[in-house]
Amino acid sequence: MRLGQTPWQTVGPFFHYALPHPGGADLTAPSEAGARPDLVAPGHAPLPGLSAATAGGEAIVVQGRVVDGAGAPVPDALVEIWQADAQGGFAGGRHFGRCATGDDGSYLFRTIRPGRTPGPGNSLQAPHIAVGVMGRGLLRRLVTRIYFADDPSLDEDPILALVPPERRGTLLAAADGAGGYRLDLVLQGPGETVFFDI
Amino acid sequence: MGLLTLGKAGLGAFRQALSAAELRVGPDGRPAARLPCPLASHILSIRMIEPDLFAREDDAAHPASLSEAYRSTALRSPGHRPIRIPQTLTETSGFTDWSQACAVGSADLTRTAGGEAIGQRILVAGRVLDEAGRPVPRTLVEVWQANAAGRYAHARDQWDAPLDPNFTGAGQVVTDDDGRYAFESIRPGAYPWGNHENAWRPAHIHFSLFGPAFATRLVTQMYFEGDPLIALDPIAQSVPAAARDRLVARFDLGLTRPSYALGYVFDIVLRGPAATPTEA
Structure with missing residues (x-):
């Protein structure tokens, strides 16, 4: 007999003193990985940052805004990311980041450009970052991905291939020329971000 | 396990191959063992679809994204x-x-x-x-x-x-x-x-x-x-x-x-x- 899944509920507007934590949006540095340092029991060790766990990582900044169906910034969203290391693996290191949006709806992660991870069959996925968006008014997590618009392997990606071509652009972060990438997460309306059922 | 589309003759052979070769899809999504060659002639088409490791979110359990009341x-x-x-x-x-x-x-x-x-x-x-x-x-x-x-x-x-x-x-x-x-x-x-x-x-x-x-x-x-x-x-x-x-x-x-x-x-x-x- 299978048990029924516990239902999702909104994270609400008042999560800020419980979930975000110093360093939570910087995957290149050691962090308590979701734990608030002031609540951590003595003697527990922080997890190493991605740069420490893997060699050859390219440090990048990924940022953007979360906006609603009226184009207004969403100042009380929680954006979480999960990604491979520079070699495309998930062993060791943090892989996880968490960022509450600012008053202007902005989020910003410091991380390592991920490598390519296996996809269905014998495919290889293009480098990508898995994203979960939560917030007041979001009864369930919205899941999407951030790809890199300048990556040569986008055409080979088996997940992007499932997205109608005219909507793929909503998943492609544009290089800003200074080691950074920018992508807005549009919850609704024109340019609505592609969200995934995983 | 991947979803395989097999001819009727191929299904039994595939079951045999399973026990013999333990065809599995590894956690990295790649086949962990290859199909033995003799089986290939029985297979009309094979389409390896990534198997779900986890059940999907059950729509009968979770709220819809849009709620008029909220x-x-x-x-x-x-x-x-x-x-x-x-x-x-x-x-x-x-x-x-x-x-x-x-x-x-x-x-x-x-x-x-x-x-x-x-x-x-x-x-x-x-x-x-x-x-x-x-x-x-x-x-x-x-x-x-x-x-x-x-x-x-x-x-x-x-x-x-x-x-x-x-x-x-x-x-x-x-x-x-x-x-x-x-x-x-x-x-x-x-x-x-x-x-x-x-x-x-x-x-x-x-x-x-x-x-x-x-x-x-x-x-x-x-x-x-x-x-x-x-x-x-x-x-x-x-x-x-x-x-x-x-x-x-x-x-x-x-x-x-x-x-x-x-x-x-x-x-x-x-x-x-x-x-x-x-x-x-």
Whole structure:
């Protein structure tokens, strides 16, 4: 007999003193990985940052805004990311980041450009970052991905291939020329971000 | 196991090949063993689709993104249906042991800020399980809540109910090897909100869980048995009726500690293994 899944509920507007934590949006540095340092029991060790766990990582900044169906910034969203290391693996290191949006709806992660991870069959996925968006008014997590618009392997990606071509652009972060990438997460309306059922 | 489209003659041969060659799809999504060559002639077409490791989110359990009664969803719920994608290593990987970073077992929210928090002391305990009933061990459980008066220790909570200098309302604990967690707190108060005329949130505690993978993430709210506000609350009522009780903690005399605190049991079920694929 299978048990029924516990239902999702909104994270609400008042999560800020419980979930975000110093360093939570910087995957290149050691962090308590979701734990608030002031609540951590003595003697527990922080997890190493991605740069420490893997060699050859390219440090990048990924940022953007979360906006609603009226184009207004969403100042009380929680954006979480999960990604491979520079070699495309998930062993060791943090892989996880968490960022509450600012008053202007902005989020910003410091991380390592991920490598390519296996996809269905014998495919290889293009480098990508898995994203979960939560917030007041979001009864369930919205899941999407951030790809890199300048990556040569986008055409080979088996997940992007499932997205109608005219909507793929909503998943492609544009290089800003200074080691950074920018992508807005549009919850609704024109340019609505592609969200995934995983 | 991948989904294979086989000719009728091929099916039996494929079963034989399974036992002989143990064709499996590894956790990295690649076949762990190759089909023996003689079988190839029986296969009309073979289409390797990434197998789901985890059951999908059950629409009969979770709220829809858009709820007319919960006004904040109007501009924040996507207009498109989410696109179903295979579960790849990205979705099926996750932290499987948080005990390195956080304390295991139990937490006490009644004393986090120095003195003792004001309010009805409660113990909340339960197990984190998957749909198959297996414990989810060493997974992080984060909780946060309003104080006894219904006020959050949050700058944006402008309701004029009193703040309790001895209550922060945030805690975290890692489940033990049996998936058990427990924490002590005070019973949160109900509070008004602006969703509609005379709207009050039922007393609740927010829960954040990870489970073993990116795909198993869950954020939810725990309500208290017998609260008349649950039936009036658009957020609780956004859950399909058949699944709504899963969010209600039940009073438990066995958990109740004599002369100290009332006990409430709240078990949480995360997405489990995908149902066994059937041959078409």
